[in-house]
Structures are given as C-alpha cells and as structure tokens.
Amino acid sequence: MLQRPATPDRVPGYNLEPPLESDAVASLQRVFGAERGSVVWNDACRAAGLFAGRIDSVEYLRRVAVALGKSGGAAASIARSIEIRINTYVRLAARASTTAGARA
Amino acid sequence: MMHPDPLHDAARLQEISDLGLLSSDIDPILQDVADRAAASLGLPVSLVSVVLDEALHVAGSHGITGLWLDDVKGHPVEWSFCATSVRTREDFVVEDARLDDYHSTNPLVTQDGVRCYAGVPLISSRGNVLGNLCVVGMEERTFSADEMELLRGLAVEAVQRIEARARGHD
Numbered sequence: 403m404l405q406r407p408a409t410p411d412r413v414p415g416y417n418l419e420p421p422l423e424s425d426a427v428a429s430l431q432r433v434f435g436a437e438r439g440s441v442v443w444n445d446a447c448r449a450a451g452l453f454a455g456r457i458d459s460v461e462y463l464r465r466v467a468v469a470l471g472k473s474g475g476a477a478a479s480i481a482r483s484i485e486i487r488i489n490t491y492v493r494l495a496a497r498a499s500t501t502a503g504a505r506a
Numbered sequence: 507m508m509h510p511d512p513l514h515d516a517a518r519l520q521e522i523s524d525l526g527l528l529s530s531d532i533d534p535i536l537q538d539v540a541d542r543a544a545a546s547l548g549l550p551v552s553l554v555s556v557v558l559d560e561a562l563h564v565a566g567s568h569g570i571t572g573l574w575l576d577d578v579k580g581h582p583v584e585w586s587f588c589a590t591s592v593r594t595r596e597d598f599v600v601e602d603a604r605l606d607d608y609h610s611t612n613p614l615v616t617q618d619g620v621r622c623y624a625g626v627p628l629i630s631s632r633g634n635v636l637g638n639l640c641v642v643g644m645e646e647r648t649f650s651a652d653e654m655e656l657l658r659g660l661a662v663e664a665v666q667r668i669e670a671r672a673r674g675h676d
Binding site: 429433478482 | 514515516517519520522523524528558559560561562563574577578579580581582583613616617
C-alpha cells in the first residue's frame with residue numbers, strides 16, 4: 403500500500419491532502435474493526451477489478467468507493483464519505499490550480 | 507475510559523443508508539426544509555446535513571448554488587460545524603466563528619467567509635443523530651430562543667418525513 407508522500411499535494415488555504423487507500427482502510431477499520439474492515443476493503447477492491455494494496459490514484463480510489471457503495475448498509479455511508487473527500491480535494495485543487503495559473 | 511466517537515457508530519451509519527440519505531441528487535423533502543429554514547431566519551444559507559464518519563454530506567440545501575460546496579455536496583468532517591451536534595446530541599451555535607477556538611482556523615471560515623452558524627440535531631426515532639438542520643451566515647449574528655425553537659420544529663418535521671418516506675408513506 404502506498405504511503406502518504408513527505409510533501410503531499412496540499413490545497414493551499416484548505417490544508418487538504420489527496421485521500422489515500424490507507425485513509426479508506428482506516429475508515430472501515432474504525433467502524434467495523436481491524437479484521438472485518440480489511441475484509442470489506444479487499445472485497446470492494448475485487449468488485450472494482452483492482453488489487454487491494456495497489457490503489458495508487460484518486461481515480462482507482464473512486465472506483466473502489468463506488469464498488470463499496472453498492473454493498474449497502476454502513477459500508478455505503480463510508481463509501482459516500484470517501485467520495486466526498488475525493489471530490490472536495492479534486493474540486494478545490496482544480497480551483498487552486500486555475501487561480502495559480504491566472505497569477506502566472 | 508475512552509468513549510467511542512458517535513461519528514463512527516456502525517448502527518448510525520447503517521440507519522443513514524437505510525433511510526436513503528446518501529444520494530448526491532437533491533432530496534426534495536430536505537430541500538423544502540432547508541428553503542424554509544433560511545427564509546424563516548433571514549439567512550443566506552441553510553443545509554440539511556448528514557454527518558458521515560469522515561465527511562459531511564449535503565442532503566438538502568438553500569443558497570449554495572455556484573459554490574464549490576454545491577458541486578461536491580459535502581466536505582471533510584473536520585470542517586463540519588454539524589459534527590458537534592452528532593457528538594453532543596444538542597444544538598450548536600457559533601455567533602462569530604472568527605472567535606471560536608476550533609472553527610477560527612476552519613477553511614470554511616478562513617477561505618469561504620462563514621461567520622455565524624446555528625444547527626439542531628436530526629434525531630431519528632431509533633435515537634441516532636443523523637446530522638443537522640443548520641443555517642449559516644457571512645456576518646456575525648446572535649440567535650434567539652424563538653429562532654432555535656423554530657429550527658428544532660423543522661428538524662423534527664424533516665426526520666418524520668424521511669422516516670415516513672422510508673416506510674413508503676410519503
């Protein structure tokens with residue numbers, strides 16, 4: 403599993419970093435416990451056609467979140483959380499990039 | 507002994523899903539409640555928030571058209587004023603966010619200009635706090651007891667209507 407880089411791509415002003423696979427797994431483990439949380443994550447990765455431990459982009463993370471959402475119940479609430487954190491990061495990073503470009 | 511954070515309670519998150527509150531589409535019932543809350547208190551923004559484990563999900567809203575919040579329909583939970591009510595099960599009021607210990611550094615305050623907030627919990631008949639009905643302003647403001655009572659009434663109505671819908675009665 404990829405770890406957060408030493409200098410992550412923070413969104414200026416919002417101090418927001420891109421969500422990682424390790425964040426999503428930790429979310430599931432906080433709610434379901436360590437063992438079941440890992441199982442739920444592995445199942446969602448498999449359903450998304452991806453390999454747990456190799457979710458190394460926001461787009462892959464989004465695909466797993468969609469698969470997780472289809473499992474329903476509390477997992478669907480966690481999936482929506484992951485999606486919102488992804489979408490917030492992508493939206494604000496794009497705006498920051500546009501603003502920086504306009505200044506250049 | 508540490509008490510578990512209600513935000514991470516599996517039964518609460520399960521009920522949110524069971525009540526059909528996770529759609530990124532506008533919820534017409536909660537939209538109506540948000541519109542009436544904003545109009546009644548004369549504030550520019552009202553949200554019906556569903557507080558998830560790590561994010562706030564906007565299920566109904568008034569006054570956020572054109573803002574990034576409307577595109578995302580939510581934000582990280584650490585920026586959420588509404589999460590406080592999920593933890594305390596009580597109303598939460600911030601008259602001037604610039605003076606609030608926690609929220610004075612909240613990006614919604616420092617970057618987006620939020621100044622005042624009043625929220626009341628949405629408590630289901632099972633006893634879970636699903637989220638909040640809140641109003642938000644860009645100027646500091648006090649909130650009267652009558653205004654809070656009005657918000658509490660709308661919050662009760664919102665829960666009754668979404669529970670009735672889930673039972674197929676709305």
